[in-house]
Amino acid sequence: MTIDELEERLSEPTPAVVAALDALDGDFLILGAAGKMGPTLARMAKRAVGKKRRVIAVSRFSDPATRAALELAEVETIGADLLDVDALLALPDVENIVFMAGMKFGATGNEPLTWAMNSFLPGLVCQRFTTSRIAAFSTGNVYPLTPLHQGGSVEADAPGPVGEYAQSCLGRERIFEYFANTYETPVSLLRLNYAVELRYGVLCDLARKVWEGTPISVAMAAVNVVWQGDANAWALQSLAHASSPAAIFNLAGPEQLSVRRLATQLGKLLGKEPHFEGEEAPLALLSNGQKAHRVFGYPTVPIEQVLEWTAAWIKNGGPTLGKPTKFEVRDGKF
Incomplete structure (x- = not known):
């Protein structure tokens, strides 16, 4: 698979996306659109609505290539620092907003900016x-670690964020909830873990470690995990x-996946023996996605397919984003 083919897969709208966006009035504004998911989500929205409506991506766009690629896909772009109130006020009035801005990596040691961005x-x-x-x-991460036998936290469970990053993300949710309650702003809050594609994510992290012979923590x-294209949709x-x-x-995703088993499966596909360290802890960060599956549909790309694609990508020297997910972190320090 080439990068262009990967981007095509990640941004292909499902019939359900086309129907959902067609039922909405107005244009679309993607805030924080230059991150790991933003470009493909913006392209998916544009492919779903075509020339009928505008899709506008907003970011600082520190990488000009990302901006150029979006514009080539007929997504309009605006360069802006969203913490700059004047820049925020200058954005066009748009009926539909996807808020993707935030800070995770580097949060430890830069807590003030983390809270500013996230809350x-x-x-x-x-x-x-x-x-x-x-x-x-x-x-x-707004959920606490829970027993493996519980089957993951559901939306009605009480939050229990570990560490300042997770606490600031709960702060984000509370602010959106406040405005939804006070001003009747319609809001959906999306608790994601973890989106994967071939250049980034838990499976990419594991595949690289297996390929390079780096020990894998199983704590x-x-x-x-869920295919990023499905998360976008x-x-x-x-x-x-x-x-x-x-x-x-x-x-x-629907499965509660063993890290040890995932690494072992990747090892077979890569022709490498994985190396493990530590022991499995009885608690893990797990979410139950049944509500989303019922409302939005089941994932279109099964985990077995993503494993095969990821192993082939790493084996063939495909590029990665160079940003480990740090999924193994248990103390909330990112």
């Missing part, structure tokens, strides 16, 4: 777009389910 910025955005429909990315004994569909009070969805 303060949502308030600024909600004040600017009180009458818009907002789908806001959050994270499964975080199990994970949820669910996020866009969630705009049609935004509500006041805010609707909450766990964006997670």
Whole structure:
């Protein structure tokens, strides 16, 4: 698979996405659109609505190539620092917002910026777009670690964030909930863990470690993963389910996957023997995605297919984003 083919797969809208966006009025604004998921989500939205409506991606665009690629795909772009109030006020009035801005990596040691991005910025955005429909990315990290036999946290479970990154993300949710309650801004909150594609994610991390002979910690004994294209699709569909009070969805794959077994499967595909360290702990960060599956549909790409693609990508020297997920972190320090 080439990079162009990968991008095509990640941004291909499902019939459900096309139907959901077609039922909504207005244009689409993607805030924080230059991260790991933003470019393919923006392209998916544009492919779904075609020339009928605008899709506008907003970011600082520190990598000009990302901006150029979006514009080539007929996604409009605006370069802006979202913490700059004047820049935020200058953005066009748009009916549908996907909020993807945030800070995770480097949060430890830079806590003030982490809180500004994850908790303060949502308030600024909600004040600017009180009458818009907002789908806001959050994270499964707002949940505590839970026993493996529990089957993952559900949306109605009490949050229990570990560490300042997760606490600031719960702060993000509370701000969006406040505006949903006070101003009746329709909101959907998307607790994601973990989106995967061939250049990034838990499976890429494991495949690289197996290929390079790096020991793999199994302390975080199990994970949820979902193909990024499916996560993109669910996020866009969630705009049609935004509500006041805010609707909450766990964006997670259906399986509770053993880290040891995943690495072993990748080892067979790569022709390498994985090396493990530590022992499986009885608690892990796990989410139950059944509500999202019921509302948005089941993932279209099975985990076995993603494993095969990932192993082939790493084996053939495919590029990666060079950003480990740190899924194995248990103390909340990212």
